[in-house]
Amino acid sequence: MDLHGKYPGLYDLKKRARRRIPKFVWEYLDSGTGQEATKQRNRLALDRIGFEPSILHGEQTPNLRQEFLGHEFPLPFGISPVGMSGLIWPDAERLLAKAAAEAGLPYTLSTVASQSPEDVAPVLGKHGWFQMYPPKDEAIRKDMLQRARDSGFTTLVLTADVPVSSRRERQTRSGLTQPPRLTPRLMAQVMRCPSWAQGMARLGMPHMRGLDKYIGEEHANLPSTAHVGYLLRTSPDWEYARWLRDHWDGPFVVKGVMRAYDARALEDLGVDAIWVSNHAGRQFDGAMASIEALPAIRAATGLPLIFDGGVEGGLDILRALALGADFVMLARGFHYALGALGSQGPAHLIDMLRLDLIANMGQMGIETFSALPKPISLDQIDPAGRAY
Template sequence: MVDLQRRFPCVADMEKAAKRRMPRFVHDYLIGGLGREDNVRRNVESLRDVQLMPRYLSDASTPDTAVTLFGRHFAAPFAVAPLGLAGLLWPGCEVPIAGAARGHNVSHVLSTFSNRSIETIRPVAGENGWFQFYPPNDPAMEADMLVRAGKAGYETLVLTVDIPAPTRRERDIRNGLSVPPRLDLATMLQIATHPAWALHVLRHGIPEFENLSPYYPKGASLAASAKFVGRVMQGHITAERTAQIRAAWKGKIFVKGVLDPEEAAAYIALGADGLIVSNHGGRQLDAAPSAVDMLPLIRRKLGPDAVILADGGIRSGLDVARMIALGADMVLIGRPFIFASAAIGHDGADHLIGILKAELKSTMAQLGCATVRDLPASLHTPHTVA
């Protein structure tokens, strides 16, 4: 443990090590956006611009990082974001990540596009597990996936609405990224020069979309199955479809991918229990605002009692505090969990969560915040939730 602390005391160290251990076509998919990738940079840089005011006339030497959402207690106000293609980015990482989340009592959100199924991951994540749902444009498939998620034990659905159509991500076009990977000479050379990743593929197998594989055309190849997924997983989630999913799902529903305050109010009116303010990691529209830009406006629009989460660009416990100060009740963190898994292996997610908790506690102590609820009073930027 001491060795890990010295080698990887922060996310930036894990990110550097991950880049060395991942083939370029995989790493590019992980870090990339689209266009000039301004939105990816904006997410990180806008958080860095958020200032917090330290205060010392208080007794917050042992801050409490716990939060409660919908009656469930979590040890920290951050969760594992849905990680699509995680089993390709670092093969075999999905089960350890879910287990680490449960071990630290933080929430874990499983992606529809994960490479391990809801039936596999829910027992590992336990009651901390949520399911992120990309509704297919096939009504029977949609209904069956919701039934499967309920039977697996998921109580919270994260309905993601911000992928209405395929995007053009230039890094992936240049690399020819596909599932299964296109094994041309350039790709083979990258794999050969990154043996740790290649060995993990051999150990865990070529990944596929296990949540979607029951619906593939019978006898379809991996390539044909991937085309099928691309065909059925597109289309706008209209107000009518949102209401239908709300009626079909008996548990809690978050709507993820919300940036416009008026739409935020509309989703609540349609029955959403909470929202996740997100621009999809800067991967959908390069001109989109960041969560930092829109979160205070959405909080002001919906009021103090609305349950609002946010993601985008979070790389530290300090960033967690910044986002909560802007108005979030909890935040989601994605890319750093792949960095940690690639850099460290099985124990990467456990190490990362420990680091984030320690950084958050240190930040709260400096701010004089005894609890997470105190963080908005520390905001010292033009952004405001008042």
């Protein structure tokens, strides 16, 4: 099948995924919190960023390689963590880790994934990142770090922007619990999605396998916004981040940074990279778009910056790189790809993004990311066509 002919854009994957996964799963994947204004703001803010196209450059060969955290990656993006990926598509974490490894890109496993670090280890490759929701108990914390190391994860990511659980109204209305419990209402949705249902029947309904050794049966059937991951973890402070820095011997990244002040403080603390993110609009509906926060954070620190938030194509990746990011991560996009095409989806999306980078770089007449021109605001164009 010609996947590029049938599914040339992320929108096509998203549309097909919505038909192939149950509604309660779709609500988990696609929803934000509140009125979802922050989620929409991420997309609208990216669309306001433009470039001036350039002509008469002759044949060009774009170099898409990117140096980041001591490695040269073939492309400037990777896969973000998503809790309970295996609910979105059967065996999602291993499928994503395998696709990332084959492409030479980083894959980030969540603490609250449906597969444990040990489950993912055989397909992880060289660029496994482990995202930690901070456990309160120090013994659990140390054990998690050791398990991640032993499983081959090289980079630790502290997600710092979840001090409390968000309400995620769409997700709550869907009836999802953790672990998932199939009520008659949810079962009716499952029956309309045979590929998803067959995969789940083969593998069993997912749960947070990485936390099995730390929990008991009393934590079953919790609301999806107050699952066992929340019960084990704490709201981290600066001392907590310092403890992690001292107890992890690889690159240490803090995710969820939206203020220049915090970026400067993290640089003083000794982190290796900062992840600019508003959690895809899933935590706080009053946040600015991630891309709006990026330039001030870039001006405040010399640390490498990771960006996420609303990315849907190669042009969005270039927008982020032009505004100061060193690397870009996608979460929902890779899960839309899984929902649409199963195991073929992640590799197809990676190739789609690669081709989109080449096409847009060609329009700007550049062969390297360092040659990206200064972006212009498409909201500030006068009738003569000049940016002001």
